[in-house]
Amino acid sequence: MRGDGDTPALLELDGVGKSFGGVAAVADLSFAVPTGSVMGLMGPNGAGKTTVINLITGLLGFDRGHIRFDGAEIGGAAAHRIAARGIARTYQNVRLFSGMTALEQVLAGGFLRRGTSLIASFLGTPASRAARARSLAEARHLLDRVRLAHRADVLAETLSYGEQRRIEIARALGAHPRLLLLDEPTAGMNAAESAAIGGLVHELRDAGLTVLMVEHNVRLVTDFCDHVAVMSFGRKLTEGTPAACLAHPEVQAAYFGRSGDAERIRALR
Amino acid sequence: MLADLWAAYQSSVGFAMVNVFFALSTYAVLSAGVLSFASVSYAAFGGFIGAQLVLNTGISPLLALPVSAVAGALLAYAVALLFLRLDGHWMALASLALVLMTRVVVLNAPTLTGGVNGLSLPVDLSLATLTVLLLLLMLVFHRLSGSWYGIAVRAVREDPAVAASLGMPARRLQTIAFVISGAVGGAGGMLLAAMLQFISPDTYFINIAFTMIAAVVLGGSYHWAGAVAGAFVFTALPVVMQAVLPQIQDVANGAALLAIMVFLPRGLIDPRAWRLRHAR
Numbered sequence: 065m066r067g068d069g070d071t072p073a074l075l076e077l078d079g080v081g082k083s084f085g086g087v088a089a090v091a092d093l094s095f096a097v098p099t100g101s102v103m104g105l106m107g108p109n110g111a112g113k114t115t116v117i118n119l120i121t122g123l124l125g126f127d128r129g130h131i132r133f134d135g136a137e138i139g140g141a142a143a144h145r146i147a148a149r150g151i152a153r154t155y156q157n158v159r160l161f162s163g164m165t166a167l168e169q170v171l172a173g174g175f176l177r178r179g180t181s182l183i184a185s186f187l188g189t190p191a192s193r194a195a196r197a198r199s200l201a202e203a204r205h206l207l208d209r210v211r212l213a214h215r216a217d218v219l220a221e222t223l224s225y226g227e228q229r230r231i232e233i234a235r236a237l238g239a240h241p242r243l244l245l246l247d248e249p250t251a252g253m254n255a256a257e258s259a260a261i262g263g264l265v266h267e268l269r270d271a272g273l274t275v276l277m278v279e280h281n282v283r284l285v286t287d288f289c290d291h292v293a294v295m296s297f298g299r300k301l302t303e304g305t306p307a308a309c310l311a312h313p314e315v316q317a318a319y320f321g322r323s324g325d326a327e328r329i330r331a332l333r
Numbered sequence: 334m335l336a337d338l339w340a341a342y343q344s345s346v347g348f349a350m351v352n353v354f355f356a357l358s359t360y361a362v363l364s365a366g367v368l369s370f371a372s373v374s375y376a377a378f379g380g381f382i383g384a385q386l387v388l389n390t391g392i393s394p395l396l397a398l399p400v401s402a403v404a405g406a407l408l409a410y411a412v413a414l415l416f417l418r419l420d421g422h423w424m425a426l427a428s429l430a431l432v433l434m435t436r437v438v439v440l441n442a443p444t445l446t447g448g449v450n451g452l453s454l455p456v457d458l459s460l461a462t463l464t465v466l467l468l469l470l471m472l473v474f475h476r477l478s479g480s481w482y483g484i485a486v487r488a489v490r491e492d493p494a495v496a497a498s499l500g501m502p503a504r505r506l507q508t509i510a511f512v513i514s515g516a517v518g519g520a521g522g523m524l525l526a527a528m529l530q531f532i533s534p535d536t537y538f539i540n541i542a543f544t545m546i547a548a549v550v551l552g553g554s555y556h557w558a559g560a561v562a563g564a565f566v567f568t569a570l571p572v573v574m575q576a577v578l579p580q581i582q583d584v585a586n587g588a589a590l591l592a593i594m595v596f597l598p599r600g601l602i603d604p605r606a607w608r609l610r611h612a613r
């Protein structure tokens with residue numbers, strides 16, 4: 065499977081299915097995220113978008129199908145191994161570590177790039193101290209990138225919601241992922257903050273990162289996504305450019321509840 | 334006057350220091366998100382092996398100490414392999430079962446443990462030596478908490494799923510925590526044996542489990558210094574109460590412990606509270 069045009073896919077879902085006690089949360093889902101693109105995953109609440117993120121990152125196992133990252137099957141692998149392959153994520157409800165400062169959160173995100181062993185780090189060998197200094201400098205740089213350098217030593221849980229979301233993005237970037245999964249990165253943000261997140265996502269894409277973004281904000285999706293897949297009731301409704309997807313009648317119905325609501329409800333019965 | 338006071342209480346200071354070993358052994362795993370009572374078993378294993386080594390070869394207890402630590406670490410590694418697959422509560426219960434089993438095993442292995450009669454260990458452990466060992470131990474925990482291991486285990490404790498998505502192998506980090514806990518517990522068991530100069534199946538039993546959990550809860554389980562402070566307070570409190578309020582010492586002791594838990598639910602040493610204050 066390929067992404068749009070000639071770009072090879074970095075991530076491919078192929079017939080993925082996941083049921084919770086007989087209820088299909090995700091059914092026969094296939095799509096591909098082209099390398100170096102920003103892909104949007106849309107759909108009404110309960111469509112299964114977050115479940116998809118959880119399946120990709122190994123937080124949940126799936127029942128059928130394949131998930132391939134850079135051509136290799138990652139289905140069934142442990143979450144920390146999937147992360148080590150180069151997939152990082154944020155969470156729909158911010159999940160920062162309690163009791164850690166903003167800087168420590170981002171340092172934790174750099175775990176995979178610690179570049180020193182436990183023994184060396186414990187003994188404080190020159191090499192481990194250099195690695196530590198590099199990690200710290202990098203964490204500060206990432207905080208700066210999300211414009212929170214001035215908050216480095218503040219307990220992250222005391223920051224505003226928008227700031228916490230940005231720390232989560234910085235933490236996810238700490239491992240230098242190749243694929244970043246953003247689960248509603250602008251939820252609870254105002255228009256200016258949302259646009260800033262969109263701008264950051266473009267910067268990251270231009271630096272070579274591939275992004276898959278679950279997003280409700282139609283404006284953000286049209287402005288910042290190269291490609292969109294729309295889900296409804298665990299299935300893919302359609303896929304294509306943002307404009308084409310939003311114009312699709314079933315998307316209009318499923319997402320905005322505008323046209324043909326009555327037939328739709330009748331069809332479901 | 335001061336010399337008398339010191340003479341009266343120096344053994345309490347010694348026991349407080351040994352209790353720090355047990356408290357830090359518990360803290361080591363708790364800091365990685367695992368509640369385990371198994372430190373008692375590491376202490377028994379390290380204590381009896383160290384005591385036998387001293388009795389059979391005549392080496393100084395200080396030389397036996399590393400052997401006790403290694404013995405404790407090996408036992409802890411086995412415990413981690415067997416028990417870490419269990420979820421929280423079950424892990425704690427299984428470790429409690431291990432403590433109960435330990436006593437039975439100790440009773441029924443007289444060649445190693447002396448059985449019901451226990452073992453006499455005529456050695457001398459000075460308070461100065463104990464102080465140096467304790468400072469070394471604190472240095473170890475200070476270094477650990479400042480290394481990437483310190484941040485990683487905190488992450489695993491706070492949210493294992495998020496930690497895994499950052500590439501942290503939770504199970505492996507917790508296994509390392511167990512090995513550290515075992516080494517510290519095994520060493521503590523040997524030091525207790527040297528302090529008491531006599532060990533029996535009852536030396537390493539529920540009372541130690543109670544002491545170390547209370548010390549960590551009291552002192553705070555979010556910083557290694559909490560375990561140190563907790564062990565000292567928990568050991569000193571009954572002694573102080575006996576001196577100050579001899580008629581109602583048990584009630585006063587209980588009331589003081591309750592007061593600390595009610596008013597400082599995260600313990601005496603709470604880095605998060607400091608940071609919150611710092612943030613204002």
